[in-house]
Amino acid sequence: MFRPHFSRKATCRIVDPAPRARVLGNHSYSTQQAHQYHFSLGRVRALGPILWVFTAVGTIYLGCAAYEVHQDVQEFKKLPLGPLTYANIDAARSNKGTRQATATKSFSLMDVFTTPWSNLNSSEKMITTAAALNLGIFAATWNSPRAFLAFAHIPINSRNFTLFTSMFGHAGSLHLSLNMYALFSFGPQVAGSPTIESSGSHLTAFYLSSGLMASLAYHLTTIWPNKMSRFSPALGASGAIYAxxxxxxxxxxxxxxxxxxxPGSLPAEHALWGIFAFELWGTLIGFGPYLRWAHAAHLGGLGVGMAYVIYDGKNRMWKPTRRFAFNQMQRLKMI
Structure with missing residues (x-):
């Protein structure tokens, strides 16, 4: 994410330009004395955005899981693979993901232009669609400040939906290019990993949800320690990219x-903690006017991505959601 720079201090110091001695009763004073004036920054809501984000994350996961279950059931019915049970369609999905993993990991930007859409698997289509959305929204908002601000999240405003829309806008062509470069660098590898198993729906849920959590992290840090950032419009896909x-x-x-x-490179495990420390420093202390980044969003996204793998989000979040969606859709005779 990117944000304009504002000072962290919320205190102004005012000195009378023409000092004069005054007498008040038995006491005299000079107007040259400095007076501290404190002003209110306005309240940033916390509970509402937190509830909105967690509700949105649950909705995204359930919607993506239901869509994938529907697709899996349609494919399952075409082949005589036994009775229609969740265990059977889950096994078929896992086998399919394993077969597609190698191809998914090697997916690159050039494949977008050289491979027919019908030949892309679901995770490759998701990465391509995400890039196209970011590019299209950037083009639509480039010459329209009003549209730009409609997508940006400004914490002092009472608009929860911009926590979501802000992950699709960008502040400039360099900002967009770097994020899309990172998306095509890490996205296919994550999609083909044991965590995602080439599932486009799972990757979509992870990408959108981690972007929301990153936006929420930025929002909450404008309560403390980055109080003046509550006035700054923030936008960009980097929270989800960091995840x-x-x-x-x-x-x-x-x-x-x-x-x-x-030049040079580092093992991912070592580089990760260096990046974590850099973003933590930027969040708590900052880098002055030189780096106008939403470090808290980067830190939040990075933490979400790490935690999702460490705590086995596939088996603790995604698969239970798929099972729930299957059971409810079967009960309602939707499959």
Whole structure:
């Protein structure tokens, strides 16, 4: 995410320009004395955005799981693979993901232009769609400040939905290019990992939910310690991208990662903690006017991606949601 820079201090110091001695009763004083004036910054809501984000995350996961279950059932019915049970369609999905994993990991930006859409698997389609959405929204808002602000999240405002829309807007072409470069660098690797198993629906749920959690992290840090950032419009896909980075590093700790424009590389496991420390410093202390980044969103996204792999989000979140969706759809005779 990107945000304009504002000072962290919320106190102004005012001195009378023409000091004069005054007498009040038996006491005299000079107007040259400095007076501290404190003003209210306005309240940033916390409970409402938290509830909204967690509700949205649950809705996203359930919707994506229901869509995938429907697709799996349609494919399952075409083949004589036994009775229609969740165990059977889950086994078929796992086998399919294993077969597609190698191809998914090697997916690149060039494949978008050289491979027919029908030949892409679901996770490859998701990455391509995410990039197209970011590019399209950037083009639509480039010359329209009003549209730009409609997508941006400003914490002092009472608009929860911008916690979601802000992950699709970008502040400039360089901002967009770097995020899309990172998406195509880490996205296919994460999609083909044991965590996602080439599931486009799972990848969609993870990407959107981690972006929401990253936006929420930025929002809450404008209560403390970055109080003046509550007035700053923030937007960008980097919160979700950092979640991809965290999940990638946890799945492939021995792979090396390099930083663009900087020579050399580091093992993912070591680089991850360096990036974590950098973003933590930026969140708590900052880098002055030199880096106008929403470090809290990066830190939140990175933490979500790491935690999702460490705490086995596939088996603790995704598969139970799929099972619930299957049972409810079967009960309602939707499948």
């Amino acid at each position: 991809m980075l965290g999940a990638w590093a946890m799945n492939y700790p021995d792979q090396h990662i390099g930083i663009i424009f900087i």
